[in-house]
Amino acid sequence: EEQLLESGGGLVQPGRSLRLSCAASGFTFSTYAMTWVRQAPGKGLEWVSGISYSGDNRYYADSVKGRFTISRDNAKNTLYLQMNDLRAEDTALYYCAKDLRSFTLIGDVFDYWGQGTLVTVSS
């Protein structure tokens, strides 16, 4: 059974950094594009960043471009999100999600999601 388990969230001061991880199991991780989606308190879902199955192609929302970096380690079946220069508006529950289709460059259909890890940016 496919499973995604996020970790690394917490309380952080504005301007500081945090790295999120997403451990995958139950599927061939290296053949699927992966994505980070967030939900701020009381708000809707927001696509944050996506990475191709190989890791060669990376995509970012304008709101995080230049501050966040997505990466993956296919040997460890793990997805990462390095978040720098955090702002109050980055406060959200961060989900990792698996693409439905294999061997895509950017995931756009998400068939499995983790339970999320909460990031709170506050002084």
Added chain:
Amino acid sequence: QSALTQPRSMSGSPGQSVTISCTGTSSDVGAYNYASWYQHHPGKAPKLVIYDVTKRPSGVPDRFSGSKSGNTASLTISGLQAEDEADYYCCSYATTSVLFGGGTKLIVL
């Protein structure tokens, strides 16, 4: 990268049908047959209910159906049931990004 436009809330009685709209542009919803829909109950992970405009993942009841006309995708839920009460989000491929709608809160009266 503007969010897709959905009604903030809709309601219906058990057994009725509701259709939730999702309006984008000719660069996203209108350009590709890649619109998808997610059901999200608070405290749980979002669940895929429709993808590629009209396709239903295995295990999703056929009460859920999708369509598209121009720049607007739609999700129709027929035979409403109490457990359908949730937030629904549309989503579209947009070449180098992915866009979500603002979400629609569906209330089953």
